[in-house]
Amino acid sequence: MSRFQAQTNAVLDDELEDLRTRLGLDPRQKADLLREVAAIAAWVVRQAKAGRTVEARRGDDVQLFAHPVIDRLRGKGDAVELPRLVLTDTEVGRLARLLGRRFEPTPALRAALQNLTSSKRRPPKVRWKKPAA
């Protein structure tokens, strides 16, 4: 275990040393290095928890950031996302206006309701576009 830990620490030290030089920090700035790395990691975790994909782009070249920890975070985010919608006071005001007004269906809603009760309702015919060459 201690040998494994020693090897892991050596790898970590190398990576941190590499990051330190890339970030332009001097060898005495270990705390600054840790702060920078933590800030970057926290940003990535926040994006993943919000259900966003993290990727690096240069023109058409796109690299997706993939990591098991990120997958777990996103899974957790989805599991708690659906059952509750919490409204701000502005949203509550708009909801009140909606629920207080007379029922006047839009033409599209009226058509949808009529379609649903029609025995002639048929699904649209589908034409698949060929992928661009």
Add this chain to the structure above:
Amino acid sequence: MPLGIAPLDRGHRALLKGFKNQHRSLVEYLQRYALRHLEKDLLARTYIAIDQPTGAQARIAGYFSLSTVSVERASVVALPALDRLPRFPIPGVLLARLAVDERVQGQGIGRYLFEEALGLTLGVARSGPLAFRLFVTDAIDVQAVSFYERFGLVRLGDEVPCRMVLDLQGLLGSST
């Protein structure tokens, strides 16, 4: 065989990876979470539109997911508007996702899926064991906002993605 709507189950797993949409999150939900939310988490039920032309392989042209939702307030400050509202939390059905494969967009499939989702919701509201007032969705972009506004959904927020709501009370009272 024309386009058909079916509740998603494990038998459709092989079809999932062929689905394409410009929003990665909508593809990812179908491919990674829809079955899990159905079988394990019991959070949502997904319905897929399957296109299977004669002699060709079946493909998913679109899908939607339905879930229940509890609409609540972030604050407890008294508001004049609350006099016109039922007591919070207000129960509703959430159209959690609706997506059409990017290769078949613009052919009325989104409208057809929306009608299906609304029809299922009204069916439960009229004769199911539950009562609920709202049909809620989160529009993912401005095109989605415009699409749902055509059906009378009202946006609650100003930014996109945007929460949108339809009051079911009038629809349940109407004969059509």
